[in-house]
Amino acid sequence: MREVTEIARQRRDFKAQQRVISEQVLELKQQVKDIEGEIVPLKQQIAVNNKQKSQLQQQLERTTPNPNLISQIRSLQDYENNAKKLSQNLEQRLARSTNLEAQLQVQQTELFNLKTQIEQLDAKLAVRQAQLKEKDKQHQQLEREFQTRTMELKLRDRQLKKIELQIKINQQGLASLEREVNNIEQEYQKIRKGNVGILRNQVLASTIIKGNSIETVAEQIERLVTQANLNALQATHPDTSDRQQKILEIAPERITQLKKQLVGRRNYVVRIFSLGNHVVGVGAASQNENRNIQVFIDATPDRKLFARNEQIAEVSIDPTKMNEDQIRQQLNILIVTAQLRARRAGILEDRPQIGDGQLATYVQFLDSIKQQKFPLEIGAIVERDTYTLGPPIIKLQAESGGKVLFNTYSNAAISSSSVH
Structure with missing residues (x-):
């Protein structure tokens, strides 16, 4: 940036010198023009004197001596003296004109050199400005990338906080479930006694x-x-x-x-x-x-807490890498997660009912999962609007690549060859 400023300053100085020299050139040209205007009448007057001198000489040669001869000779000498003065004056004017033309040539040469230097500075300045423009463009690009990265970091930070909050909520929910299990076990012990x-x-x-x-x-x-x-x-x-x-x-x-x-x-x-x-x-x-x-x-x-077809929980299951016990465990996690979600939403009877509530429905859905040859996303979908009293009626639904394959209502498993 300092180099561009220095180039711009030199260019302004050269431009100022160019204006001064241009004014001097114009002044010299005017002086030369004025001298040339003086030389022309001098040359004309010298030509007239020479003509008169020639005529007098011819008369002296043709005429016989007379009393006017001396006067004519003097007139001829006057013409010669006047012609000599005019010739000297003409030589001075010509010499001055030559000198002015030489000065004019020097000034024009200097003016040309200044013009060349200005053009070189303009070219150099254009190159530097283009470089600065490119650097500014790169800086703006870096600034945009920085802002994008900053936004991504903020988004990831928010997502991380959400995940941490979800983990905390899940931990609290699991602790609550553990307390309930302990209570149920205590109740069960009491039931056994009576x-x-x-x-x-x-x-x-x-x-x-x-x-x-x-x-x-x-x-x-x-x-x-x-x-x-x-x-x-x-x-x-x-x-x-x-x-x-x-x-x-x-x-x-x-x-x-x-x-x-x-x-x-x-x-x-x-x-x-x-x-x-x-x-x-x-x-x-x-x-x-x-x-x-x-x-x-x-x-x-x-009040309505869940809308129909709302997904309230999801787990991933890979039948190619999991045995039946592991698949059952994932499904249990899905159901518990749905129950925790219902409880946090404020549903009083929060334990979900799967489909028609029949065990055969759950078993058939499990069998459909085991038959698949690719990873699945299993979601808990609210079957109808659910209000405060509850319980939530849900269907378990299997998807792959965003395509619904089967659920606890249809249980129409699609073969892996038709999906992948």
Whole structure:
């Protein structure tokens, strides 16, 4: 860049010198023109004097001496003296003209040299400017590449954070499942010790309540409590004939609070849970005992959480490298992942139902996977719109290269030769 600046400065200096010399050349040309204008009349006057001198000489040769001879001779001498002065003046003018022409030639030569130098500087400047333009173009390209790389790094960083978050969520989900497994194992141990009719956290009844008015809400809550009471009575006292016994223990203030919560609101999913385990034969109200079943009532807004044909989980399976146990393990991971996704979305009954829920459907899908000769992507697809209450009804679907091959509804496996 400094070299270009120096070339531009030299070019400006040469241009200034060129203007000065051009003005001097014009001035010299004008002087030469003026001298040439003076030389022409001098030459004409010398020619006239020479002619007059010649005429006088001829007259002197033809005439006889007379008193005017001396006067004529003097006139002739005057012409000669005047002619001599004019000749000297002419020589001076010619010498000056020659000198000016020589100066003009020098200035024109210098002007030509300056013009040549300016043209060379222009060419050099054009080369440097082209180089600078190319470097600037390369710099801009590098800048664009840098910005692209920066965006890619930011995108990868965001993706990495999403993956880390997903891993954390999955770990939390697995920890939650492990806790549930431990709870189930504890419940199972209790069941082994006695005939348990109701498990802790078991849903005794559920419904969707639309809060139009206090009367409508109260009526729907009453029906829900009655149904939960009947289900609990049948579970703990299957042989009793009195279906009107009240064995649920619900705080009245909770019913009042629930009515206020639901009146004038959108649809809510209302469920009644058992707070503990209850063995068959225990839990009926009697004259001397209070063994009612304590319950908890939960109300959750009912909304659509999964849309039909939405994919909520996916795993990769390569039947050419996996045995049946490994394929089953991947399918189990797929189902657990779908359940975790449903739980995070807020679905209450989050365990997915595969197709029609029949074991034969699952087995047939597994057999179709084992027959394939190429890697597959297995997705868990929501079969219909799923709301808060759940559960999600899903179909397992196998794809390869973006093409759907079969699912738990069709199970029409396409041969590997028709795909690859």
